[in-house]
Amino acid sequence: MAEYLDDRRDVEFILYEHLGVQRLCQYEKYSEFSKELFDMVLDQGLKLAKEEIAPLNEVADRVGAKFDNGVVTLPKEFRGPYKTYCEGGWIGVSSDPEWGGQGLPRVVGMSTGEFFTGACLAFMMTPSLTHGAAHMFQTFASDELKNLYVEKMYAGQWAGTMCLTEPQAGSAVGDVKTSAVKEGDVYKITGTKIFISSGDHDLTENIIHPVLARTPDAPPGIKGISLFLVPKVRVNPDGTLGESNDVRCGNIEEKMGIHGSSTCTLNFGDEGNCIGYLVGEENKGIVYMFHMMNGARINVGLQGSALGAVAYKHALQYAKERIQGVDVRNMKDPNAPHVAIIEHPDVRRMLLFGKSVTEATRALLLKTAYYADLAEVTQDDAEREKAAGYVELFTPLCKSYSTDMGFEVCVQAMQILGGYGYCKEYPVEQYARDSKIASIYEGTNGIQAMDLLGRKLAMKGGTLYMNFLADLNAFVEENRSHETLGKYVEELAAAKDALADVTNDFMTKSMSGDTLYPISCAMPYLNSFSEVVCSWLLLEQALIAQKRLDEISSEKGATDAEALKALAEENDEAKFYAGKLDSMKFYVTQILPQVKARAASAKSEDRTILDAVL
Numbered sequence: 001m002a003e004y005l006d007d008r009r010d011v012e013f014i015l016y017e018h019l020g021v022q023r024l025c026q027y028e029k030y031s032e033f034s035k036e037l038f039d040m041v042l043d044q045g046l047k048l049a050k051e052e053i054a055p056l057n058e059v060a061d062r063v064g065a066k067f068d069n070g071v072v073t074l075p076k077e078f079r080g081p082y083k084t085y086c087e088g089g090w091i092g093v094s095s096d097p098e099w100g101g102q103g104l105p106r107v108v109g110m111s112t113g114e115f116f117t118g119a120c121l122a123f124m125m126t127p128s129l130t131h132g133a134a135h136m137f138q139t140f141a142s143d144e145l146k147n148l149y150v151e152k153m154y155a156g157q158w159a160g161t162m163c164l165t166e167p168q169a170g171s172a173v174g175d176v177k178t179s180a181v182k183e184g185d186v187y188k189i190t191g192t193k194i195f196i197s198s199g200d201h202d203l204t205e206n207i208i209h210p211v212l213a214r215t216p217d218a219p220p221g222i223k224g225i226s227l228f229l230v231p232k233v234r235v236n237p238d239g240t241l242g243e244s245n246d247v248r249c250g251n252i253e254e255k256m257g258i259h260g261s262s263t264c265t266l267n268f269g270d271e272g273n274c275i276g277y278l279v280g281e282e283n284k285g286i287v288y289m290f291h292m293m294n295g296a297r298i299n300v301g302l303q304g305s306a307l308g309a310v311a312y313k314h315a316l317q318y319a320k321e322r323i324q325g326v327d328v329r330n331m332k333d334p335n336a337p338h339v340a341i342i343e344h345p346d347v348r349r350m351l352l353f354g355k356s357v358t359e360a361t362r363a364l365l366l367k368t369a370y371y372a373d374l375a376e377v378t379q380d381d382a383e384r385e386k387a388a389g390y391v392e393l394f395t396p397l398c399k400s401y402s403t404d405m406g407f408e409v410c411v412q413a414m415q416i417l418g419g420y421g422y423c424k425e426y427p428v429e430q431y432a433r434d435s436k437i438a439s440i441y442e443g444t445n446g447i448q449a450m451d452l453l454g455r456k457l458a459m460k461g462g463t464l465y466m467n468f469l470a471d472l473n474a475f476v477e478e479n480r481s482h483e484t485l486g487k488y489v490e491e492l493a494a495a496k497d498a499l500a501d502v503t504n505d506f507m508t509k510s511m512s513g514d515t516l517y518p519i520s521c522a523m524p525y526l527n528s529f530s531e532v533v534c535s536w537l538l539l540e541q542a543l544i545a546q547k548r549l550d551e552i553s554s555e556k557g558a559t560d561a562e563a564l565k566a567l568a569e570e571n572d573e574a575k576f577y578a579g580k581l582d583s584m585k586f587y588v589t590q591i592l593p594q595v596k597a598r599a600a601s602a603k604s605e606d607r608t609i610l611d612a613v614l
């Protein structure tokens with residue numbers, strides 16, 4: 001059974017040294033918390049992840065969810081850890097205490113989320129969806145519905161889902177056909193949803209489905225979609241369980257990964273007896289659902305990053321232990337000593353890719369979560385506006401870049417393990433299989449790219465983008481003459497100019513009616529945007545790391561490069577900060593230059609993508 005290998009040191013570095021999240025405690029909402037309390041939460045989360053959740057990962061994969069005669073079961077080993085997870089208040093770790101949540105900042109909740117998800121993604125599907133659904137009901141449902149459902153969901157007594165997809169309505173969510181016909185105070189729901197994660201299972205006594213459906217006279221498309229709360233088992237006014245609500249699981253999918261998560265076809269109202277309760281107003285369902293999806297997209301980004309992170313850690317461990325071949329410089333010497341594969345330059349390249357990309361996406365995700373927290377608590381209107389703008393702008397990057405890169409890190413980890421990477425004896429092939437779905441659900445990554453280019457750039461008259469550019473320009477100006485890191489800041493400046501140039505071109509084209517060409521470049525554009533942001537974040541971290549490393553080396557009297565290297569080998573903190581500098585240097589010199597190459601492609605005006613005969 002594979003151990004969960006965490007990177008708590010980097011998580012703490014981002015929280016306290018990079019973002020300074022302890023500052024949130026100065027605001028009323030978080031005034032009862034402190035860095036010490038955040039540390040305790042990280043301790044407990046990591047302990048639970050390692051001791052109870054990680055041991056589920058193999059059984060989740062090998063046994064998986066089962067469907068038998070209309071009944072869905074999850075591996076029985078899930079039950080104990082699910083109870084512990086719920087009793088620890090982890091579903092509502094960042095939710096409102098008024099509804100049974102723990103009220104912690106989201107950025108701290110996300111940090112423990114990395115531990116849980118990296119330990120076993122399939123297990124985490126049910127609690128994550130339950131949190132998202134409960135939060136949406138808490139925000140938009142009537143008091144009556146909230147009082148009946150929300151607290152029990154945050155407590156994990158009842159689970160939640162997210163029911164959008166239908167056979168003809170995947171990415172095109174506006175094509176939903178499930179119908180909702182008003183009968184008195186309630187609605188009769190009829191239709192089929194497919195691919196519903198945790199749609200049915202035996203972990204909880206009830207499952208509460210947020211269902212997108214259409215009333216008979218609703219306008220076509222997304223403006224005619226309403227949101228309904230549909231319980232699997234009806235709930236009496238006193239909160240006790242009543243009769244079954246005519247929601248049946250028709251089947252579960254056989255999948256490439258996350259076998260321990262049931263992916264269900266749900267039939268609503270086959271017997272004409274499925275009741276749904278309207279959430280908010282009719283025809284506003286998509287607005288409410290997007291509220292849930294925006295949070296969920298950042299969480300799905302975390303799935304990609306977390307699985308990449310743990311795959312990298314396993315690959316690193318293996319590379320230090322696996323002896324194979326000799327140092328390339330001694331190849332002709334038959335008596336040369338054999339070395340661990342971590343000595344081979346190509347293996348080092350793959351390891352540094354995993355390390356730098358993982359640290360970059362972790363920083364992107366946690367910074368976005370921090371902005372979400374800040375937007376909620378700050379009293380300063382301009383700061384709130386800007387923080388909320390960053391959440392909007394970075395959400396598609398979090399979802400798309402972190403999941404594509406997380407999967408790629410898993411694939412590289414398999415490569416580092418050679419033949420064993422392809423075998424079930426080691427966990428990395430499972431991480432790769434489990435992580436792939438994250439680029440597909442919650443709006444495919446292609447849809448995220450269009451969201452960035454088609455919606456977020458123009459949002460609020462372009463101010464989100466302009467604020468981003470102004471802040472980035474200020475960072476470049478302040479740091480381009482830095483004694484040791486200035487040359488990397490110059491690389492960032494050049495990539496930023498290339499990105500800004502392409503953005504201007506795309507805007508001009510779109511305004512003159514040529515929207516198709518920019519859209520055909522949307523995915524490379526999102527990747528370039530992400531790489532600029534990630535380089536910026538890694539450079540912010542490198543500036544801190546350089547300072548700390550200088551302090552440690554002057555304390556220890558390590559003045560030249562040789563002494564510094566020796567210090568990094570024997571002193572954990574020096575090693576960590578030197579490693580942060582290495583991550584930035586690798587990312588900025590090996591990954592960031594792609595921005596300029598993609599800009600050249602975008603400016604080529606070549607329209608093969610649009611015109612090719614396929």
Ligand SMILES: Cc1cc2nc3c(=O)[nH]c(=O)nc-3n(C[C@H](O)[C@H](O)[C@H](O)COP(=O)(O)OP(=O)(O)OC[C@H]3O[C@@H](n4cnc5c(N)ncnc54)[C@H](O)[C@@H]3O)c2cc1C
Nearest residue numbers: 162163164165170171195196197263441442443444446447
């Ligand atoms: C394991 C699993 C769990 C899931 N869990 C849930 C869940 O809990 N709830 C739920 O509601 N759904 C869930 N889904 C469904 C998932 O969200 C959809 O599969 C996804 O949104 C894509 O829809 P689709 O499969 O119909 O693909 P399609 O929409 O047919 O897309 C196929 C391809 O075409 C591209 N494409 C489609 N339209 C456009 C466009 N306009 N512009 C550019 N490219 C486009 C897509 O990016 C994709 O590459 C799950 C799916 C799986 C496999």
